[in-house]
Amino acid sequence: MPELPLVAGAHLVGSINQPTAEATFRVVAQELGGDLARIPDGEVGERFHWILFQGAAFDAVDGLSRVPIDPIVVAGFDLRPLVLDGSAAASDLVFGSLGYADAAASSYADFTRLRDAGVIPAGTRFQVCLPSPLAPITTYVAAPDRAAVYPAYAAALAMEIDRFAAAIPADDLAVQIDLATEFAYLEGVSLGGGPLEAFFAEGGADAPELVDAIAGLAAELAARVPAEAQLGFHLCYGDVAEKHFVEPADAGKLVAVANALGAQLERRIDWVHLPVPIERTDAAYFAPLAGWALPAETTPFLGLVHHEDGVDGALARLAPARGAFAAAGVATFGVGTECGFGRGPADRTASLLALHREVIAAAG
Numbered sequence: 001m002p003e004l005p006l007v008a009g010a011h012l013v014g015s016i017n018q019p020t021a022e023a024t025f026r027v028v029a030q031e032l033g034g035d036l037a038r039i040p041d042g043e044v045g046e047r048f049h050w051i052l053f054q055g056a057a058f059d060a061v062d063g064l065s066r067v068p069i070d071p072i073v074v075a076g077f078d079l080r081p082l083v084l085d086g087s088a089a090a091s092d093l094v095f096g097s098l099g100y101a102d103a104a105a106s107s108y109a110d111f112t113r114l115r116d117a118g119v120i121p122a123g124t125r126f127q128v129c130l131p132s133p134l135a136p137i138t139t140y141v142a143a144p145d146r147a148a149v150y151p152a153y154a155a156a157l158a159m160e161i162d163r164f165a166a167a168i169p170a171d172d173l174a175v176q177i178d179l180a181t182e183f184a185y186l187e188g189v190s191l192g193g194g195p196l197e198a199f200f201a202e203g204g205a206d207a208p209e210l211v212d213a214i215a216g217l218a219a220e221l222a223a224r225v226p227a228e229a230q231l232g233f234h235l236c237y238g239d240v241a242e243k244h245f246v247e248p249a250d251a252g253k254l255v256a257v258a259n260a261l262g263a264q265l266e267r268r269i270d271w272v273h274l275p276v277p278i279e280r281t282d283a284a285y286f287a288p289l290a291g292w293a294l295p296a297e298t299t300p301f302l303g304l305v306h307h308e309d310g311v312d313g314a315l316a317r318l319a320p321a322r323g324a325f326a327a328a329g330v331a332t333f334g335v336g337t338e339c340g341f342g343r344g345p346a347d348r349t350a351s352l353l354a355l356h357r358e359v360i361a362a363a364g
Contacts, residue, residue, distance in 0.1 A: 015340025
């Protein structure tokens, strides 16, 4: 019988409900600093609602216009799709700053100051979280024009990496790419405008080529991350009012995407985070983890920490996960929440961070 893996370390996927980056760093370091290899800035300010602030970047591009319908307002953002308006060719579209590099530079200054002061443990890296290009394109561009607009936005997001990588030493940097919209394509669900059609791949939602195409798009962006920086992926089924856009039947598609990323990227992947729904304590959900094929240098983190049922609930989910990972030869894995928790109550933050530490200690 294979030896059960150890449970060690925690990972924060990005969003944390604090008013500033400094407040995020302080509460995270106080409650969980010793169990974290890297700390994000909490996605504060305009990034509070993940990618919704990117609508302004699309509005600023000559050649794109909103469809002439009433605004579709979500959390204060207009989600009316944009289309190519004929004033510029798709190949001539140019995006300006997307905001990610500017935010990273500002937060990194706070991060280094607090680390130098001993608030953040020495050796901790600064974590920058980015969406894949597919997410904003799917959210803000009308379906017929997504394929044409994608290259310009993908190039702009790659430039954001170049900009913050020039400002932050690679050996101090960790970059996470969030793959959430990808699982809506894989599950064949609607995110509000009808079932998604994968403009970037042949076949439908069940086609094996779709997993490879999704990994390929993410790998193109990941290739811009400096080799000396850490790289990870947050695989996600969405988080609207702390609910997925669809509950995964099991971890199968998550593992398939993780394995495809490992196969397509020549560089090291330091971590992959996978969600675990609160009600899934059954072996069937975790069984696909036995097919985990990434090397030992890639640490899996399972998002099985839920504030609703605390340590006992997390341990109930840990038990079948350990057995499945053991079958794959995984020696160690870590824990996290299912997704970011920045849109939950701010007064829950400290206790939820502490819960990670309590789960790790109880797991033994």
